[in-house]
Amino acid sequence: MDYAIEVVTLPVTDVDRALGFYVQAGFVLDVDYHPNDEFRVVQLTPPGSGCSIQFGTGLSATLVVTDIEAAHREMSERGLNVSSLRHKAGLPDWQGGFEPGIDPGRRDYASFFDFTDPDGTTWTVQERGSLEK
Structure with a gap:
């Protein structure tokens, strides 16, 4: 069985501030999904990368x-x-x-x-x- 790491979860203190920073740094916003107060996932990919980053609430x-x-x-x-x-x-x-x-x-x-x-x-x-x- 292959186990792939396609996304790295980053700890951040302020999701919106981190989102602004990474967009400014040139990362492409893939997802910003926030269906309720217990869960939010923001996923961004550096240009040309096969692996993304994510941060938010309720992630592992x-x-x-x-x-x-x-x-x-x-x-x-x-x-x-x-x-x-x-x-x-x-x-x-x-x-x-x-x-x-x-x-x-x-x-x-x-x-x-x-x-x-x-x-x-x-x-x-x-x-x-x-x-x-």
């Missing part, structure tokens, strides 16, 4: 896989304490809620699970490019 470090069920099984077999699989509820107008299991349509970035390292860093594993599409 992220890995991307093509088969969320296989990744979940593999991490569990390695002895990691992984969360249950979940998917975004209410797509396409997602407001931050989740339902158990994988996304029935296997949509990109809609199915997840988490694990936490010994220092408390939470990683979210999400599916993109499912083999079942």
Whole structure:
């Protein structure tokens, strides 16, 4: 299983100030999504980069896989304490809620699970490019 880092999560003290800074620095704004007070993701990409940055509210470090069920099984077999699989509820107008299991349509970035390292860093594993599409 390949685990890709497509985005690096940055800690910031002021999301809007950071957004202004990175746009001024020439980064391209990809996403500024804020469906509720508990979640906001701002994602920007440096020109020519294959990896983006993100910051906001309610975010964690992220890995991307093509088969969320296989990744979940593999991490569990390695002895990691992984969360249950979940998917975004209410797509396409997602407001931050989740339902158990994988996304029935296997949509990109809609199915997840988490694990936490010994220092408390939470990683979210999400599916993109499912083999079942």
